[in-house]
Amino acid sequence: MTEELAEVVRSASRVAVLTGAGISAESGVPTFREAQTGLWEQFSAEDLATPEAFHQAPALVWTWYRWRQALILQVDPNPGHTALARWQRQLGAAGGDLSITTQNVDDLHERAGAQVLAHLHGSIFDHRCAECSQLADLPEPDYDGLVLPPEPTDPPSCGECGGTLRPGVVWFGEMLPVDAFDSAAATIRSADLVVVAGTSGIVQPAASLPLLALERGTPLVEVNPEETDISDAMDYCLRGPSGTMLPALAD
Numbered sequence: 001m002t003e004e005l006a007e008v009v010r011s012a013s014r015v016a017v018l019t020g021a022g023i024s025a026e027s028g029v030p031t032f033r034e035a036q037t038g039l040w041e042q043f044s045a046e047d048l049a050t051p052e053a054f055h056q057a058p059a060l061v062w063t064w065y066r067w068r069q070a071l072i073l074q075v076d077p078n079p080g081h082t083a084l085a086r087w088q089r090q091l092g093a094a095g096g097d098l099s100i101t102t103q104n105v106d107d108l109h110e111r112a113g114a115q116v117l118a119h120l121h122g123s124i125f126d127h128r129c130a131e132c133s134q135l136a137d138l139p140e141p142d143y144d145g146l147v148l149p150p151e152p153t154d155p156p157s158c159g160e161c162g163g164t165l166r167p168g169v170v171w172f173g174e175m176l177p178v179d180a181f182d183s184a185a186a187t188i189r190s191a192d193l194v195v196v197a198g199t200s201g202i203v204q205p206a207a208s209l210p211l212l213a214l215e216r217g218t219p220l221v222e223v224n225p226e227e228t229d230i231s232d233a234m235d236y237c238l239r240g241p242s243g244t245m246l247p248a249l250a251d
């Protein structure tokens with residue numbers, strides 16, 4: 001990290017962070033860029049994360065989500081998650097603020113002790129009725145997420161209307177929760193530093209959020225081992241894994 005960036009970080013008191021799948025990669029949660037395996041080998045994640053896929057193959061899509069839940073329950077936050085939680089506590093104690101907006105549907109930021117402002121694409125642990133939208137609590141999936149699940153199982157029925165339960169996430173082609181997006185946009189517009197960690201910058205409208213920083217010339221930092229669709233907008237690019245780069249940035 002250059003001395004210039006170190007000074008920018010030291011003087012920041014209102015930090016807005018946007019994270020993507022890459023921040024959970026070192027915990028062992030596959031990113032969307034990685035090839036699928038097992039039951040889902042012939043599909044890309046983007047193929048499965050749609051209402052159409054769930055309508056056509058509810059058991060396959062439902063089992064994919066239950067398997068991902070099991071995997072997430074069995075892994076731990078990594079130093080990237082814990083660095084953001086620490087930085088958030090430190091800034092909060094000094095009268096500042098660090099907001100975390102994530103595209104991820106896992107709970108690893110929370111399990112690292114951080115407050116999350118917005119889960120733009122929902123939570124993998126939420127389930128709702130595809131017909132009446134009633135939320136439903138389900139027991140944890142009973143298979144080992146570190147090995148691939150057995151045959152697909154049908155999604156359960158809604159206890160209220162008998163409809164079909166679906167994952168409580170935002171699928172491709174579905175609208176984001178307006179309040180989540182708007183609060184994320186507000187924190188980025190009022191930040192004095194924006195950090196974008198672990199996202200390819202492909203999925204919209206999430207990927208457009210960091211660009212709001214350009215309105216006021218707020219410094220933009222990207223943490224990613226690779227170049228992304230939004231790297232050109234960045235003032236600083238830390239080319240490395242977030243588990244290494246975020247602790248260096250936060251401390």
Ligand code: BV8
Binds near residue numbers: 022026171
């Ligand atoms: C919307 C929840 C309005 C589910 C997700 C045609 C019709 C309809 C819509 C569209 C269309 N064409 C385009 C769109 C818009 C579409 C879109 O953006 N498509 C893309 C594919 C072009 N967006 C939508 O549909 C959104 N809704 O637009 O509504 C609308 C409605 C109707 C009609 C028109 C418009 C909804 C998008 C939300 C989808 N749901 N997740 C689930 O999780 O199963 S998206 C999902 O994929 C993730 O949440 C995340 O957002 C995205 C993956 O992106 P990343 O997080 O960036 O992860 P990725 O794997 O791509 O990259 C990982 C990065 O990490 C890499 O850069 C890698 O280098 C880096 N990395 C790896 N290791 C590390 C690391 N970085 C740091 N450290 C490491 N160790």
